[in-house]
Amino acid sequence: MVSLFGKTNINFIDFRRKGFIISLALLVVGIISVATQSGLNYGLDFTGGSFVEVHFNEDVDIGSIRSVISDVGLGDAVIQRVKEADYNYMIRTRLTEYEGKSMGTVLNKVLNEKFSDNGVRIEREEMVGPVISRALQAKAIWVVLLGMVIILIYVSVRFTYRFGIASVIALFHDVLITIGILSLARAEFSSATIAALLTIIGYSINDSIVLSDRVKDNLKKERGKRSFSEIINASVNQNLARTVNTSLTTLFVLLALYLLGGRMIRDFALALLIGVIIGTYSSIVIVAGLVVEWERRLPVYSHKAGGR
């Protein structure tokens, strides 16, 4: 029997204060990152506009692309080299069309004229009109709210009061820190990110449920024998193998997807990856820590059990 966590007894509860500070620091870093970049790096879904990825057979420099497209009034376009693909450039504009033609058509024409014999080809084109981008913005807000409401209902049915509150705080913690780190990594915030965040919410609650179940069991068994914080710590330790194994296996596959899955899925995999790590950490440190902290200030368990 291989057992990494057979009889662990790591004192997570004593670590809680440091944990809170780490979380707070991560949150602050995230906020600073978002603030200094004047907001999130919203994807086309939310901003509207056009996005064209152009392929060249031989490398060209961004300056010459810019000078060509300036002639058709697109001087303020954002041009970026695609790292993973040889000689692909992403050109993003606020306009959705130019003289009634799509950006891809316009760029294909002008770039082919200037860089003939360079195999200019449109690899990908996206256009999101203002109607759609506004609708997606509204939808994104609604879907996050709806997700939250469903989780709150679920939590209120399934959890004890304090665990419920702590899990919801942990959930906000996970989502906000994930957004912060994504902002630091300059990942795009798109519809797919919203999907990743909702998935993270599901996972975060899932971890808290497993812990809360274990604590309930242990409280029944050990009421009066051990202090509240000891029981919580023992529960976290008993769950450790499960928590770590599950997260590790999920991380294996997500990491493989992030590193090898190609650039189209990278940001999505990154969001999930961060979310799973933070979610695991928060169920151990934040949820358990908050419940213990609360009990210390306003004891409920200890009264019933006749003091510690």
Added chain:
Amino acid sequence: MRTNLGWKFMIVLVALGISLWQLSYTIRNFSITPEMRKTLSESYVKKIEKKALKLGLDLRGGMHIVISVDRDKLPEGISARDARDRALEIIRNRIDQFGVAEPEIARQGEDGIVIQLPGVVDRERAKEIIGKTALLEFKLVESPDNLERIVKDIDRIVYEYELKQADYDTTLIPQNPFLSLVYRGRIAEYDLPILEKYLSLEEVKSVIPRDVEILFSKLKEEDGMKYKLIYIVKRQSVLTGEALVDARMQIGTPKNPTAPRVDLTMKPEARRKWAMITGANIDRQIAIVLDGIAQSAPRVVERIATGNSMIEMPGADTKDAQDLALILRAGALPAPLETIEERTVGPTLGSDSVRKAGKAMILGTILVLIFMAIYYRGCGLIANFAVILNIFFLLALLSGLGATLTLPGIAGIVLIIGTSVDANVLIYERIREELLAGKTTRAAIGAGYGRAFRTILDANVTTLLMAIVLYYFGTGPIRGFAVVLSIGILCNFFTAIFITRLLLDYITSRPGVKRIAI
């Protein structure tokens, strides 16, 4: 106990069999090379493609366009919904022109139309086809005498052409190669390429009178047979859609009170012309032509002076009549449209994504399998078996339900692997604890599953709830993610709980097995 297990094994075997059968289409589909495609019959390839797992546009490349009715330019008295339905009918009418295998055209919301064109797409041409203003014309079908003469002329030329081309026994060539392709005005789908070749010959073009043209209907289907109708009409239209005010489907014709009909109303200024045309052509057919494609060719029964005409449609159902009415209305007043969303993925990028994400998924899965085998040994192997089965059932269900696998969907499969492992880990950790607490192997298994079940259920329910929310939020790729996640979780209960339990029960029920490697 034994018989009980037997039944459970039967269930698993049946599920495996059905899934294998379902997935065999996908495997065959992906193993068809372009060279093989040429030699295989088209209906065989189509059948396989239909039942195989569908890949999203982000994986196979293609174009996704959303257009909507421009409400600002919408004439008064027409609802956005009606205008949208007209536009939809027009685009469906042009569907052949896209030149892709499986174009999908669907309504979206109140006033939108989604068009999905998989594969290699000429973007400009596609946009032109969608945006072109509809042209509805009424054209006189040639008189029977002229028809016969024209067909004979064409047959004579084509016969000579075939004689010249033939490198085989020339007596096999029919005297009327052109007419022999036509049966009751129909041409079978598989004969269309030959027919088009004949009609494109310069010699053939020269014998067709200049004021005459040959038109086809949309591709129709009857008793599994696909065909087009052929019409030989006067090139000059007698009337255009502008003359129309309205067209509505109604029920009841003089001969049959339950048959559908279409009522046409002409503008007052067109009435006289219509009366003249109908008066001069009693018993002749007038073809209704939208964008060069013949929709119907009703026979004129009497002179119509009021501008209110009735088209009887013998043999047609209400759907056909509704479509015709819609096309007539669409031709009368084309709906103003605007493109509001467009996403195109090049086929190179699409196949690159499939290859990379697929490779990443397989590598990640192998890592997980190795980890589980080392960490939980014998039981780890059972869990691994469950993980593989889970992916297997998931893919089978996806293709069986006709769902689309998108790039985020592949990420969904990756997450499901995690979920599947999680369920087993929860169970095994519980079993280990029960064993440490001194229970017998079989009692520990029973207790482990029992106690872990509630936790697994809860843990999966939250993810499932989020997936359902996502399904309603997402479009295309994200919906694919939500679908994979939901189906995967449901499969997980079957594989990670039911099947692993069955295997463990079977192993421990054998005489001599006292311990399990966990």
